[in-house]
Amino acid sequence: MATSTPVIQAPRNLASKSNFELYSWLFMRLSGVLLVFLVLAHLFVNLMLGDGIDGVDFAFVAGKWSSPFWQTWDLLMLWLAQLHGTNGLRTIINDYAERDGTRFWLKSLLYLASIVVIVLGTLVIFTFDPCIDPDSTLSVCQ
Amino acid sequence: MWSWVAHRVTGVLIFFFLFAHVLDTALVRVSPEAYNDVMGTYKNPLVGLLEAGLVAAVLFHAFNGLRVVLIDFWSQGPRYQRQLSYGVIAVSFLLFVPFVIRHLTIVFGH
Numbered sequence: 001m002a003t004s005t006p007v008i009q010a011p012r013n014l015a016s017k018s019n020f021e022l023y024s025w026l027f028m029r030l031s032g033v034l035l036v037f038l039v040l041a042h043l044f045v046n047l048m049l050g051d052g053i054d055g056v057d058f059a060f061v062a063g064k065w066s067s068p069f070w071q072t073w074d075l076l077m078l079w080l081a082q083l084h085g086t087n088g089l090r091t092i093i094n095d096y097a098e099r100d101g102t103r104f105w106l107k108s109l110l111y112l113a114s115i116v117v118i119v120l121g122t123l124v125i126f127t128f129d130p131c132i133d134p135d136s137t138l139s140v141c142q
Numbered sequence: 143m144w145s146w147v148a149h150r151v152t153g154v155l156i157f158f159f160l161f162a163h164v165l166d167t168a169l170v171r172v173s174p175e176a177y178n179d180v181m182g183t184y185k186n187p188l189v190g191l192l193e194a195g196l197v198a199a200v201l202f203h204a205f206n207g208l209r210v211v212l213i214d215f216w217s218q219g220p221r222y223q224r225q226l227s228y229g230v231i232a233v234s235f236l237l238f239v240p241f242v243i244r245h246l247t248i249v250f251g252h
């Protein structure tokens with residue numbers, strides 16, 4: 001039986017001496033472990049407690065974000081999920097997009113979308129104003 | 143192998159949902175009506191079914207991700223990777239059942 005030695009292509013980027021890929025590998029695992037708690041509790045509180053999805057409206061969000069606890073929770077979840085997802089998609093693009101140009105444009109689009117999501121999401125959490133609802137019963141709006 | 147494919151597919155799915163979800167939540171900065179309108183679509187049975195699929199994807203990705211971490215960092219991880227796979231399916235399923243009953247009761251209940 002003729003066996004042949006598999007040919008392994010040289011890495012695309014030989015010049016890189018940085019440990020970026022190692023740190024990104026570690027980050028996927030660290031952020032993943034944290035996200036288990038952040039995301040599953042988020043789903044439980046919003047979809048299982050109270051009236052479930054029926055209870056989710058502007059007043060519900062106002063109630064949660066009047067507490068620094070949930071503001072911090074959601075901010076941490078936003079940043080970790082978006083960076084974890086972006087890094088995951090970066091890997092997938094590197095795996096499947098073989099042409100340099102295609103890889104470049106897909107990753108540019110990915111990073112642009114990620115910046116938009118992180119900046120917009122962070123602004124929304126910090127500039128949220130529960131009192132734009134005239135029916136608000138929160139004490140800060142009286 | 144199949145769990146690697148499923149981990150990729152669910153990861154991409156969750157990524158696209160997160161994009162839409164940050165945009166729909168941003169409507170709380172527009173007006174209470176704009177936000178409540180878009181939340182109305184989440185309460186419709188068809189979207190409720192999609193949401194249940196998304197939760198299944200999140201549960202699988204979360205527990206399979208923990209399995210990957212155990213294989214990489216726990217000395218016995220590689221040896222038990224098959225049992226861990228069954229564990230991922232079992233835990234995801236056990237958490238999904240109460241969720242899907244409650245969620246579909248709500249979205250099909252009005």
Ligand code: HEM
Nearest residue numbers: 028032035036081085088089091150153154156157204207
């Ligand atoms: C809930 C807790 C989560 C855990 C425990 C988790 C765990 C992981 C781990 C360990 C990896 C690396 C797999 C590898 O290098 O082979 C990974 C990949 C990935 N994750 Fe997550 N993750 C979680 C949440 C999320 C979220 C919220 C998103 C989307 C925003 C996401 C999207 C992805 C993507 C796109 C990949 C790349 C898949 C690949 O390269 O094949 N994950 N996840």
